[in-house]
Amino acid sequence: xxxxxxxxSATFSxxxxxxxxxxxxxLASGEASVSELAKPMKMTMPAVTxxxxxxQKAGLIRQERRAQWRPCYLVATxxxxxxxxxxxxxxxxxxxxxxxxxxxxxxxxxxxxxTVNPKGKRKNKDE
Amino acid sequence: xxxxxxxxSATFSxxxxxxxxxxxxxLASGEASVSELAKPMKMTMPAVTxxxxxxQKAGLIRQERRAQWRPCYLVATxxxxxxxxxxxxxxxxxxxxxxxxxxxxxxxxxxxxxTVNPKGKRKNKDE
DNA sequence: GATGTAGTTTACCACTTAGTTAATTAACTA
DNA sequence: TAGTTAATTAACTAAGTGGTAAACTACATC
Numbered sequence: 001x002x003x004x005x006x007x008x009s010a011t012f013s014x015x016x017x018x019x020x021x022x023x024x025x026x027l028a029s030g031e032a033s034v035s036e037l038a039k040p041m042k043m044t045m046p047a048v049t050x051x052x053x054x055x056q057k058a059g060l061i062r063q064e065r066r067a068q069w070r071p072c073y074l075v076a077t078x079x080x081x082x083x084x085x086x087x088x089x090x091x092x093x094x095x096x097x098x099x100x101x102x103x104x105x106x107x108x109x110x111x112x113x114x115t116v117n118p119k120g121k122r123k124n125k126d127e
Numbered sequence: 128x129x130x131x132x133x134x135x136s137a138t139f140s141x142x143x144x145x146x147x148x149x150x151x152x153x154l155a156s157g158e159a160s161v162s163e164l165a166k167p168m169k170m171t172m173p174a175v176t177x178x179x180x181x182x183q184k185a186g187l188i189r190q191e192r193r194a195q196w197r198p199c200y201l202v203a204t205x206x207x208x209x210x211x212x213x214x215x216x217x218x219x220x221x222x223x224x225x226x227x228x229x230x231x232x233x234x235x236x237x238x239x240x241x242t243v244n245p246k247g248k249r250k251n252k253d254e
Numbered sequence: 255g256a257t258g259t260a261g262t263t264t265a266c267c268a269c270t271t272a273g274t275t276a277a278t279t280a281a282c283t284a
Numbered sequence: 285t286a287g288t289t290a291a292t293t294a295a296c297t298a299a300g301t302g303g304t305a306a307a308c309t310a311c312a313t314c
Contacts, residue, residue: 028216045262079219089206092206194281
């Protein structure tokens with residue numbers, strides 16, 4: 001189907017760590033050396049190097065060589081693929097807001113105090 | 128900032144597995160019992176149960192009790208949050224397509240055969 | 255060539271993950 | 285009540301993850 005499974009997995013897996021998301025956030029405002037990236041983090045340089053490798057393998061960053069520095073920069077295309085995947089589900093989160101809205105309106109209209117189960121409004125295509 | 132870090136991490140982490148993405152894909156077409164979900168998978172039921180727990184903890188699915196079945200259904204709101212996070216970077220993937228486009232045009236116009244480095248077009252706010 | 259700075263590699267650790275089989279719980283059914 | 289079906293829990297294993305400290309590589313400069 002869509003994008004190769006492993007590529008998407010690598011992307012989501014890379015995004016699953018707050019440190020790595022912070023690195024991407026930093027790189028969004030321009031390229032940075034490894035030590036610049038490491039400075040605000042509560043961990044050692046080797047740990048940052050490892051995170052960078054994960055991001056690299058996922059294709060989310062690239063590194064150049066400039067004298068003794070290895071400046072990193074963002075490559076956003078895998079983010080587009082992740083975004084495309086998640087977007088398939090857009091209608092579901094929109095639907096659920098609709099259902100919540102309906103439910104709240106129903107509540108207000110009836111002014112019920114009994115414990116109503118909002119799940120009752122879910123559609124069930126399987127029976 | 129945006130959504131709580133751990134929530135986003137849990138969501139991305141849950142999405143980082145092809146089996147779990149397949150489960151969400153299946154649930155997009157209506158709720159399903161655990162064994163229905165397990166059938167197409169090349170793994171045992173307990174393994175599927177574990178994946179469902181991961182999805183549950185990430186808030187991506189919920190399970191009901193109906194006789195001896197535990198039908199699962201999709202809850203898409205965490206997907207919206209993930210989508211919102213990734214969407215911060217939209218301009219970057221659009222930019223990179225622009226740069227590719229520019230580059231290809233430049234190539235065609237000049238018809239150069241020397242090894243041009245497309246990275247040269249990256250902006251660099253840091254110097 | 256010696257020294258300092260930037261970064262990676264190696265070896266190790268504790269913890270988590272994805273899977274298994276076997277046992278257990280819970281509900282329906284004859 | 286005995287048996288069947290649906291699913292979870294428990295105990296275990298192999299592999300992966302995120303971190304460390306210490307050693308090493310590469311470049312720059314004195």
